[in-house]
Amino acid sequence: MIDLRRLHVLRAVAHYGTVTAAAHALHFTPSAASQQIRQLARELGVDLLEPQGRGVRLTAAAEGLLAHADAIAARWEEAEHELRAEYGAPSGQLRVCGFSTAVSVLLAPMAVRLRERHPRLSVRIQETGVPESFDLLFEGAVDLAVAEVTPHNPPLSDARFDQRPLLDDPYDLVVPDDHPLAGRERSDLAEAAHEDWIAPVPDSPCRPHVMSACGAAGFTPNVIHHALDWNVTAHLVAQRLGVALVPRLARLPPHLPITRVRCAGDPHRKLLICTRRGCRERPAVAAALEELRELAPTAVA
Known part of the structure; x- marks a missing residue:
């Protein structure tokens, strides 16, 4: 019989990429996590990890076992649902x-x-x-x-x-109220190609969307300022320090002298x-x- 706790440790190694990271997530020491996997390997009579550089990687046997482990986890969720179903609401x-x-x-x-x-x-x-x-x-x-x-x-x-x-969350072009594009119902991003830009910080998940939308419009934006928060972006635009693409879901301060203009082609995330x-x-x-x-x-x- 497979020890499901040890199987969970193997799943964590696959998810986090290393034994150390998996151990940290599970509140184990790395040596304890490694021991759990070694014991599981002995129970099954197969190798589950093999050296790769300074780390380890999953063997083909481990990959096959994980497919079954994921199915077991999903079935357990379904079983829990069935047990709770009798309570109704x-x-x-x-x-x-x-x-x-x-x-x-x-x-x-x-x-x-x-x-x-x-x-x-x-x-x-x-x-x-x-x-x-x-x-x-x-x-x-x-x-x-x-x-x-x-x-x-x-x-x-x-x-x-x-x-x-x-x-789908569309991106709007945000400009100061007195900007030439502020009166438009919809604008082509290419019309802002020569503007200074405010963009999300490099590791933001929104950054690739902004750069891709500008690229699709035929230009690379001249990014002068970077912001982590959409509220900060809005204040920078209000000070006429640049224009920006902001998702429509993002609620910007209503008192700022800025205008949202919908973009041709509807770039979105x-x-x-x-x-x-x-x-x-x-x-x-x-x-x-x-x-x-x-x-x-x-x-x-």
């Missing part, structure tokens, strides 16, 4: 996470609606970056995440996660609702998904 605790804009515009209103409609359900919200959202889902620390599509996300085929589209595989049918998660689907269309109107 959503109850207990629902843990959700998302990046800052998603929390403000989607998850917070969702929590209010759930509180009104399901008084026995308690919602806990955590603001996180996109990579951390998948870590928290994998660890079982949250039940649902709203995440932005980035090149670093797990592939949609990843058997551990259920990732489905929520909405995609948002996903993510859960662990087998978790979507749980009453609390299903109720949250229903609320998010109702909120999404009006959030970007």
